[in-house]
Amino acid sequence: MMFWRSVVGKLWFTILLLVSFVLFILTILLLEFFENYHVNEAEGHLTDVAANISVVMQEYKDIGLARDISWELIDDVTKAIIILDNEHWYSPYIESLSDIPMSFINEDVDLSRVLDDHTQVIKRSYLPDSLQADSLYNEIIIVGVPIELPNYGKGAVFVYQPLNVVERTTKQTTKFILLAAGIAIVLTTIFAFFLSTRITAPLRKMREAAFEVARGKFDTKVPILTHDEIGELAVAFNQMGRQLKFHINALNQEKEQLSSILSSMADGVITFSRDGTILVTNPPAESFLQAWSYQNEQGSEQLPPSLNELFFKAVSLESEQITEITIQNNSWVILMSPLYNKTYIRGAVAVLRDMTEERKLDKLRKDFIANVSHELRTPISMLQGYSEAIVDDIASTDEEKKEIAKVIYDEALRMGRLVNDLLDLARMEAGHIELIYDDVDIESFVNRVIRKFQGLAKEKDIQLSANLQSSSRSWNFDPDRIEQVLTNLIDNAIRHTFDGGEVVITVDDKNDNLTIKIEDSGSGIPAEDLPFVFERFYKADKARTRQGKGGTGLGLAIARNIVETHEGRITVTSKVGKGTTFSFSLPRKMMYPEVY
Known part of the structure; x- marks a missing residue:
């Protein structure tokens, strides 16, 4: 079955069918031609014999001699009749062919014309029924030629032969033709196989190469x-x-x-098909979908309703759509645009931008303006009020005037500290801070900072001590900046520790990190306020405000920036009523004094 479906089988069958058809038509034509040719040859031979007999009969006066000579001209399968006036003579007897009676000639319209009209006649005819039983053949070819003798007048010579003689010759010819046709078909079959194989061999190689190319092997050559x-x-x-x-x-x-x-891309990208199926996503978009599925306990293949609604709106209106949604306290702005395929929409693409930081920064900016305004309003109001008191000469004594002047001076210093802290913080956040690294003796450095606060600690009856556990004598950092951090943290610890409390500074170095802890036994910070203690202008509550003079609320923010600039990390832990521990670590720097 596979052979007939192959190119070889189809080509072989086509060639064989075509050649067989041509040979069939050619055989039919050849058979017809040779049959007619043999019949014509037989008719011509009989005509010549009849004409020769007519000549012999006319040349010899002796009729008997002429007849004998005429019978010699006739072969074994041919018979002749000579008719002169009312007499007629038959050629010698042939077992396979009977004599034709005169009545057959006289009654036949065509044959009788030879005698009546004196014309030559050639005709195929059948023997009479009375003669067929004795004869082997019933169809004959008969030729009639008129003759005219001086003593006998008009007559005729009829020569006839059975058609089966011609058929035997035709059969022999047919055998040769059929044999030649058979040989031609065999040779055609061999030739067709050879030709089809030669033609299809490179085609098979091309088929194999095509399969190799389909498997991705594009280097395949034919x-x-x-x-x-x-x-x-x-x-x-x-x-x-x-x-x-x-x-x-x-x-x-x-x-x-x-x-x-x-x-x-920092922005998320989601590509949708026409029916809303997700085709392509990038990591930010996957994070968005995972956050939504986690928040709503849905499958990650499902879209948020707002995003689904935005998609169908963009496809139906054929225009860009934008919206903003909040997932797990993160703000996402989504821009949905339709995708076109020439004349129709084939889908849409959504660009998701995480605007959490922008919204947070915008809130911080607003809070910063509000906090700065709040921090500046109090000293400015006090400066304005006490200045008016001096201008209006309300203070009657020198002592009152000095007191008013001292308040104005303190508030001016407070405003100066606030402005300086803001400038320092702005420079740090802009990356303009300069760090001058130096190898610092840890013990002498910590003791020097503690000595600055011994007076303040004694006033509140607070025990201020250091616990040095470091195995390294020196460390590489900016001593001025780290002193600023320690000053801020120790000052906060002392001022927020009750009288009779304790503040301990612990220094340790592990895993190439210098860790400094400032632990107090003060009031502590509520857990809900801990994530925000390093924000600008943040104050937990009134219990955490400075006593004696107001703080700017920028100290911890500055401390965090200094530590992070050293590539370090600062943390805080606290329990309300038990105390607070600020801890920061500095990595080891294998370098010597330089400006960073």
Whole structure:
């Protein structure tokens, strides 16, 4: 079955069928031709015999002698009748062929014309029924030639022969023709197989190469065996393989480039098909979908209703749509744009931007303005009020005037500290801070900072001590900046520790990190306020405000920036009523004094 479905089988069958059809038509025509040819040859032979007999009868006066000579002209399968006036003579007896009676000639319209009209007649006819039983043949060819003798007048010579003689010759010819046709079919079969195999061999190689190309092996080449159309097809196939390899490589490069661009984008990208199925996502978009599914306990393949609604709106209106949603306290702005395929929309693409930091920064900016305004309003109001008191000469004594002047001076210092802290914090956040690294003796450095606060600690009956557990004598950092951090943290610890309390500074170095802890036994910070203690202008409550003079609320923010600039980390732990511990660590720097 596979053979007939193959190109070899189809080509062989087509060639064989075509040649067989041609041979069939040619055999029919040849058989018809040879049959007619043999019949015509027989008719011509009989005509010549009849004409010769007529000549012999006319040349010899002796009728008997003429008849004998005439009978010699007749072969073994032919008979003749000589008719003169009312007399007629038959050629010698032949067992296979009977004599034709005169009545058959006289009654036949065509044969009687030889005697009546004196014309030559050639005719195929059948023997009479009375003669068929004795004869082997019933169809004959009969030729009638008129003669005219001086003593006898008009007559005729009839020569006839059975048609079976011609048929035997035709059968022999038919055998030769059929044999030749059979040989031709056999040779055609061999030739067809040879030709089809030769033609299909390169086609099979092309088929194998096509399967290799379909499996992604674009380097596969078809050998060029001929320079005909099949050879040109092989050349075209090889060129197609090279072009496919080039275009596939180009597509892969574009795909990788697009994938790299999508993966490196900070914004999320989701591509949808026409029915809303997700086709392509990048990592930020996947994070968005996972956050939504986690928040709503839904499958990650489901879209948020707002995003789904935005998609159908963009597709139906054929215009960009934008919205903003909040998922797990993160703000996302979504821009949905339709994708076109020439004349119709084939889907949409959504760009998701995480605006959490922008919204947070915007809130911080507003809070910063509000806090600065609040911090400046009090000293400015006091400066304005006490200045008016001096201008209006309300203070009657020098002592009152000095007191008013001292208040104005203190508030001016407070405003100066606030402005300086803001400038320092702004420079740090802008990255303009300068760090002058130096190898610092840890013990002497910590003791020097503690000595600054011994007086303040004694006033509140607070025990201020250091616990040095460091195995290293020195460490590389900016001593002025770290002293600023320690000053701020120790000052906060002392001022927020009750009288009779304790403040301990612990220094330790582990895993190439210098860790300094400031632990107090003060009032502590509520757990809900701990994430915000390093924000600008943040104050937990009135119990945490400075006593004696107001703070700016920027100290911890400055301390965090200094530590982070050292590539360190600062943390806080606290329990209300038990105390607070601020801890910061500095990595080891294998360098010597320089400006960072």
